[in-house]
Amino acid sequence: MVDRPKKPSALSATPGLAPQAQVTISHSNNRVSAVLPTGESIEVLLFGATIISWKDAKGGEKLWVSGKAKTDGTKAVRGGVPVVFPVFGTAPDHAATSKLPQHGFARTSRWEFLGKSTSESSSISGSGDDSVKLDFGLSPSNLSEGSRKAWPFEFGLIYSVTLGRGILSTSMVVRNEGDEAWEFQTLMHTYFRVADIAKVEITGLESSQYLDKLTTPIPSTATSPSASLKIAAQTDRVYSPAGGPEVPVVIKEGGKETFSIVRDNLNEIVVWNPWEAGAKATADFEPKDGYKEMVCVEAGAVKGWVKLEGGESWEGGQVVTAL
Numbered sequence: 001m002v003d004r005p006k007k008p009s010a011l012s013a014t015p016g017l018a019p020q021a022q023v024t025i026s027h028s029n030n031r032v033s034a035v036l037p038t039g040e041s042i043e044v045l046l047f048g049a050t051i052i053s054w055k056d057a058k059g060g061e062k063l064w065v066s067g068k069a070k071t072d073g074t075k076a077v078r079g080g081v082p083v084v085f086p087v088f089g090t091a092p093d094h095a096a097t098s099k100l101p102q103h104g105f106a107r108t109s110r111w112e113f114l115g116k117s118t119s120e121s122s123s124i125s126g127s128g129d130d131s132v133k134l135d136f137g138l139s140p141s142n143l144s145e146g147s148r149k150a151w152p153f154e155f156g157l158i159y160s161v162t163l164g165r166g167i168l169s170t171s172m173v174v175r176n177e178g179d180e181a182w183e184f185q186t187l188m189h190t191y192f193r194v195a196d197i198a199k200v201e202i203t204g205l206e207s208s209q210y211l212d213k214l215t216t217p218i219p220s221t222a223t224s225p226s227a228s229l230k231i232a233a234q235t236d237r238v239y240s241p242a243g244g245p246e247v248p249v250v251i252k253e254g255g256k257e258t259f260s261i262v263r264d265n266l267n268e269i270v271v272w273n274p275w276e277a278g279a280k281a282t283a284d285f286e287p288k289d290g291y292k293e294m295v296c297v298e299a300g301a302v303k304g305w306v307k308l309e310g311g312e313s314w315e316g317g318q319v320v321t322a323l
């Protein structure tokens with residue numbers, strides 16, 4: 001596979017060449033879309049570097065986005081794949097991040113589009129681009145004054161979103177650009193679209209430790225049974241899958257595998273579904289029975305903290321395959 005970063009886009013129009021991926025910036029420079037020669041596509045908002053659409057070659061949407069999601073930068077997007085950084089949830093007991101809002105500032109900041117690169121198929125000659133990678137960057141200069149004050153550290157994030165044939169992969173490089181050490185959590189908050197939650201089961205989380213965030217007053221830890229996970233009520237759990245990141249977490253519907261998630265350096269999987277009451281209580285969740293058509297399966301590094309000394313970097317990611 002040949003990676004050709006910064007391939008001139010003029011090549012796209014050259015006659016005789018195998019079909020190329022097309023990348024478009026639209027909505028007054030607020031949105032980046034990519035389409036593969038197969039017709040598969042993604043759309044990413046610069047606001048939050050939020051992926052708001054991933055379609056297969058037939059135009060079938062793979063992600064769930066609320067009908068009341070704000071895409072104008074006034075609120076984190078309810079759906080798609082928001083990026084969580086530098087804190088998952090809130091952390092009142094972690095002094096350095098205690099002033100940040102739920103899930104941090106990455107999902108509510110405007111990122112920079114750093115460019116695209118494509119790779120061609122090595123196996124099917126003349127079939128054109130196999131994948132397209134979009135890179136997005138976030139640094140302190142992109143933050144609001146409030147976020148900068150609440151988290152005054154020197155950092156650089158590069159978030160890469162790659163659309164391949166039947167594959168959506170997201171990876172994050174986090175770099176400490178200062179001299180002082182700091183800690184973070186990060187997560188890719190993927191809202192998967194399903195046809196009927198009653199028919200969904202998730203495998204790869206069997207016999208694993210999990211934290212149930214719905215138990216009060218203190219979230220409790222437990223070990224999951226050896227059977228697959230079915231969702232029949234409000235669910236908000238942080239799993240540490242027993243098989244580790246390389247063992248796929250698979251979403252099945254009606255017994256058929258629909259998505260597989262393989263992770264690198266993201267040791268936890270959060271499973272979230274607000275169910276009826278949670279959807280009702282969430283103003284931007286529409287339609288109210290939309291909880292039947294989604295499940296969040298979120299790959300993250302959210303148990304404890306990743307510490308970076310000055311100049312150090314960390315990288316993690318997930319590869320989601322539509323089956």
Ligand SMILES: O=P(O)(O)OC[C@H]1O[C@H](O)[C@H](O)[C@@H](O)[C@@H]1O
Nearest residue numbers: 102103213236237270271272296
């Ligand atoms: O409403 P949001 O801030 O977008 O969070 C939505 C959900 O995100 C994660 O899945 C958390 O585990 C949940 O506790 C939270 O409710």
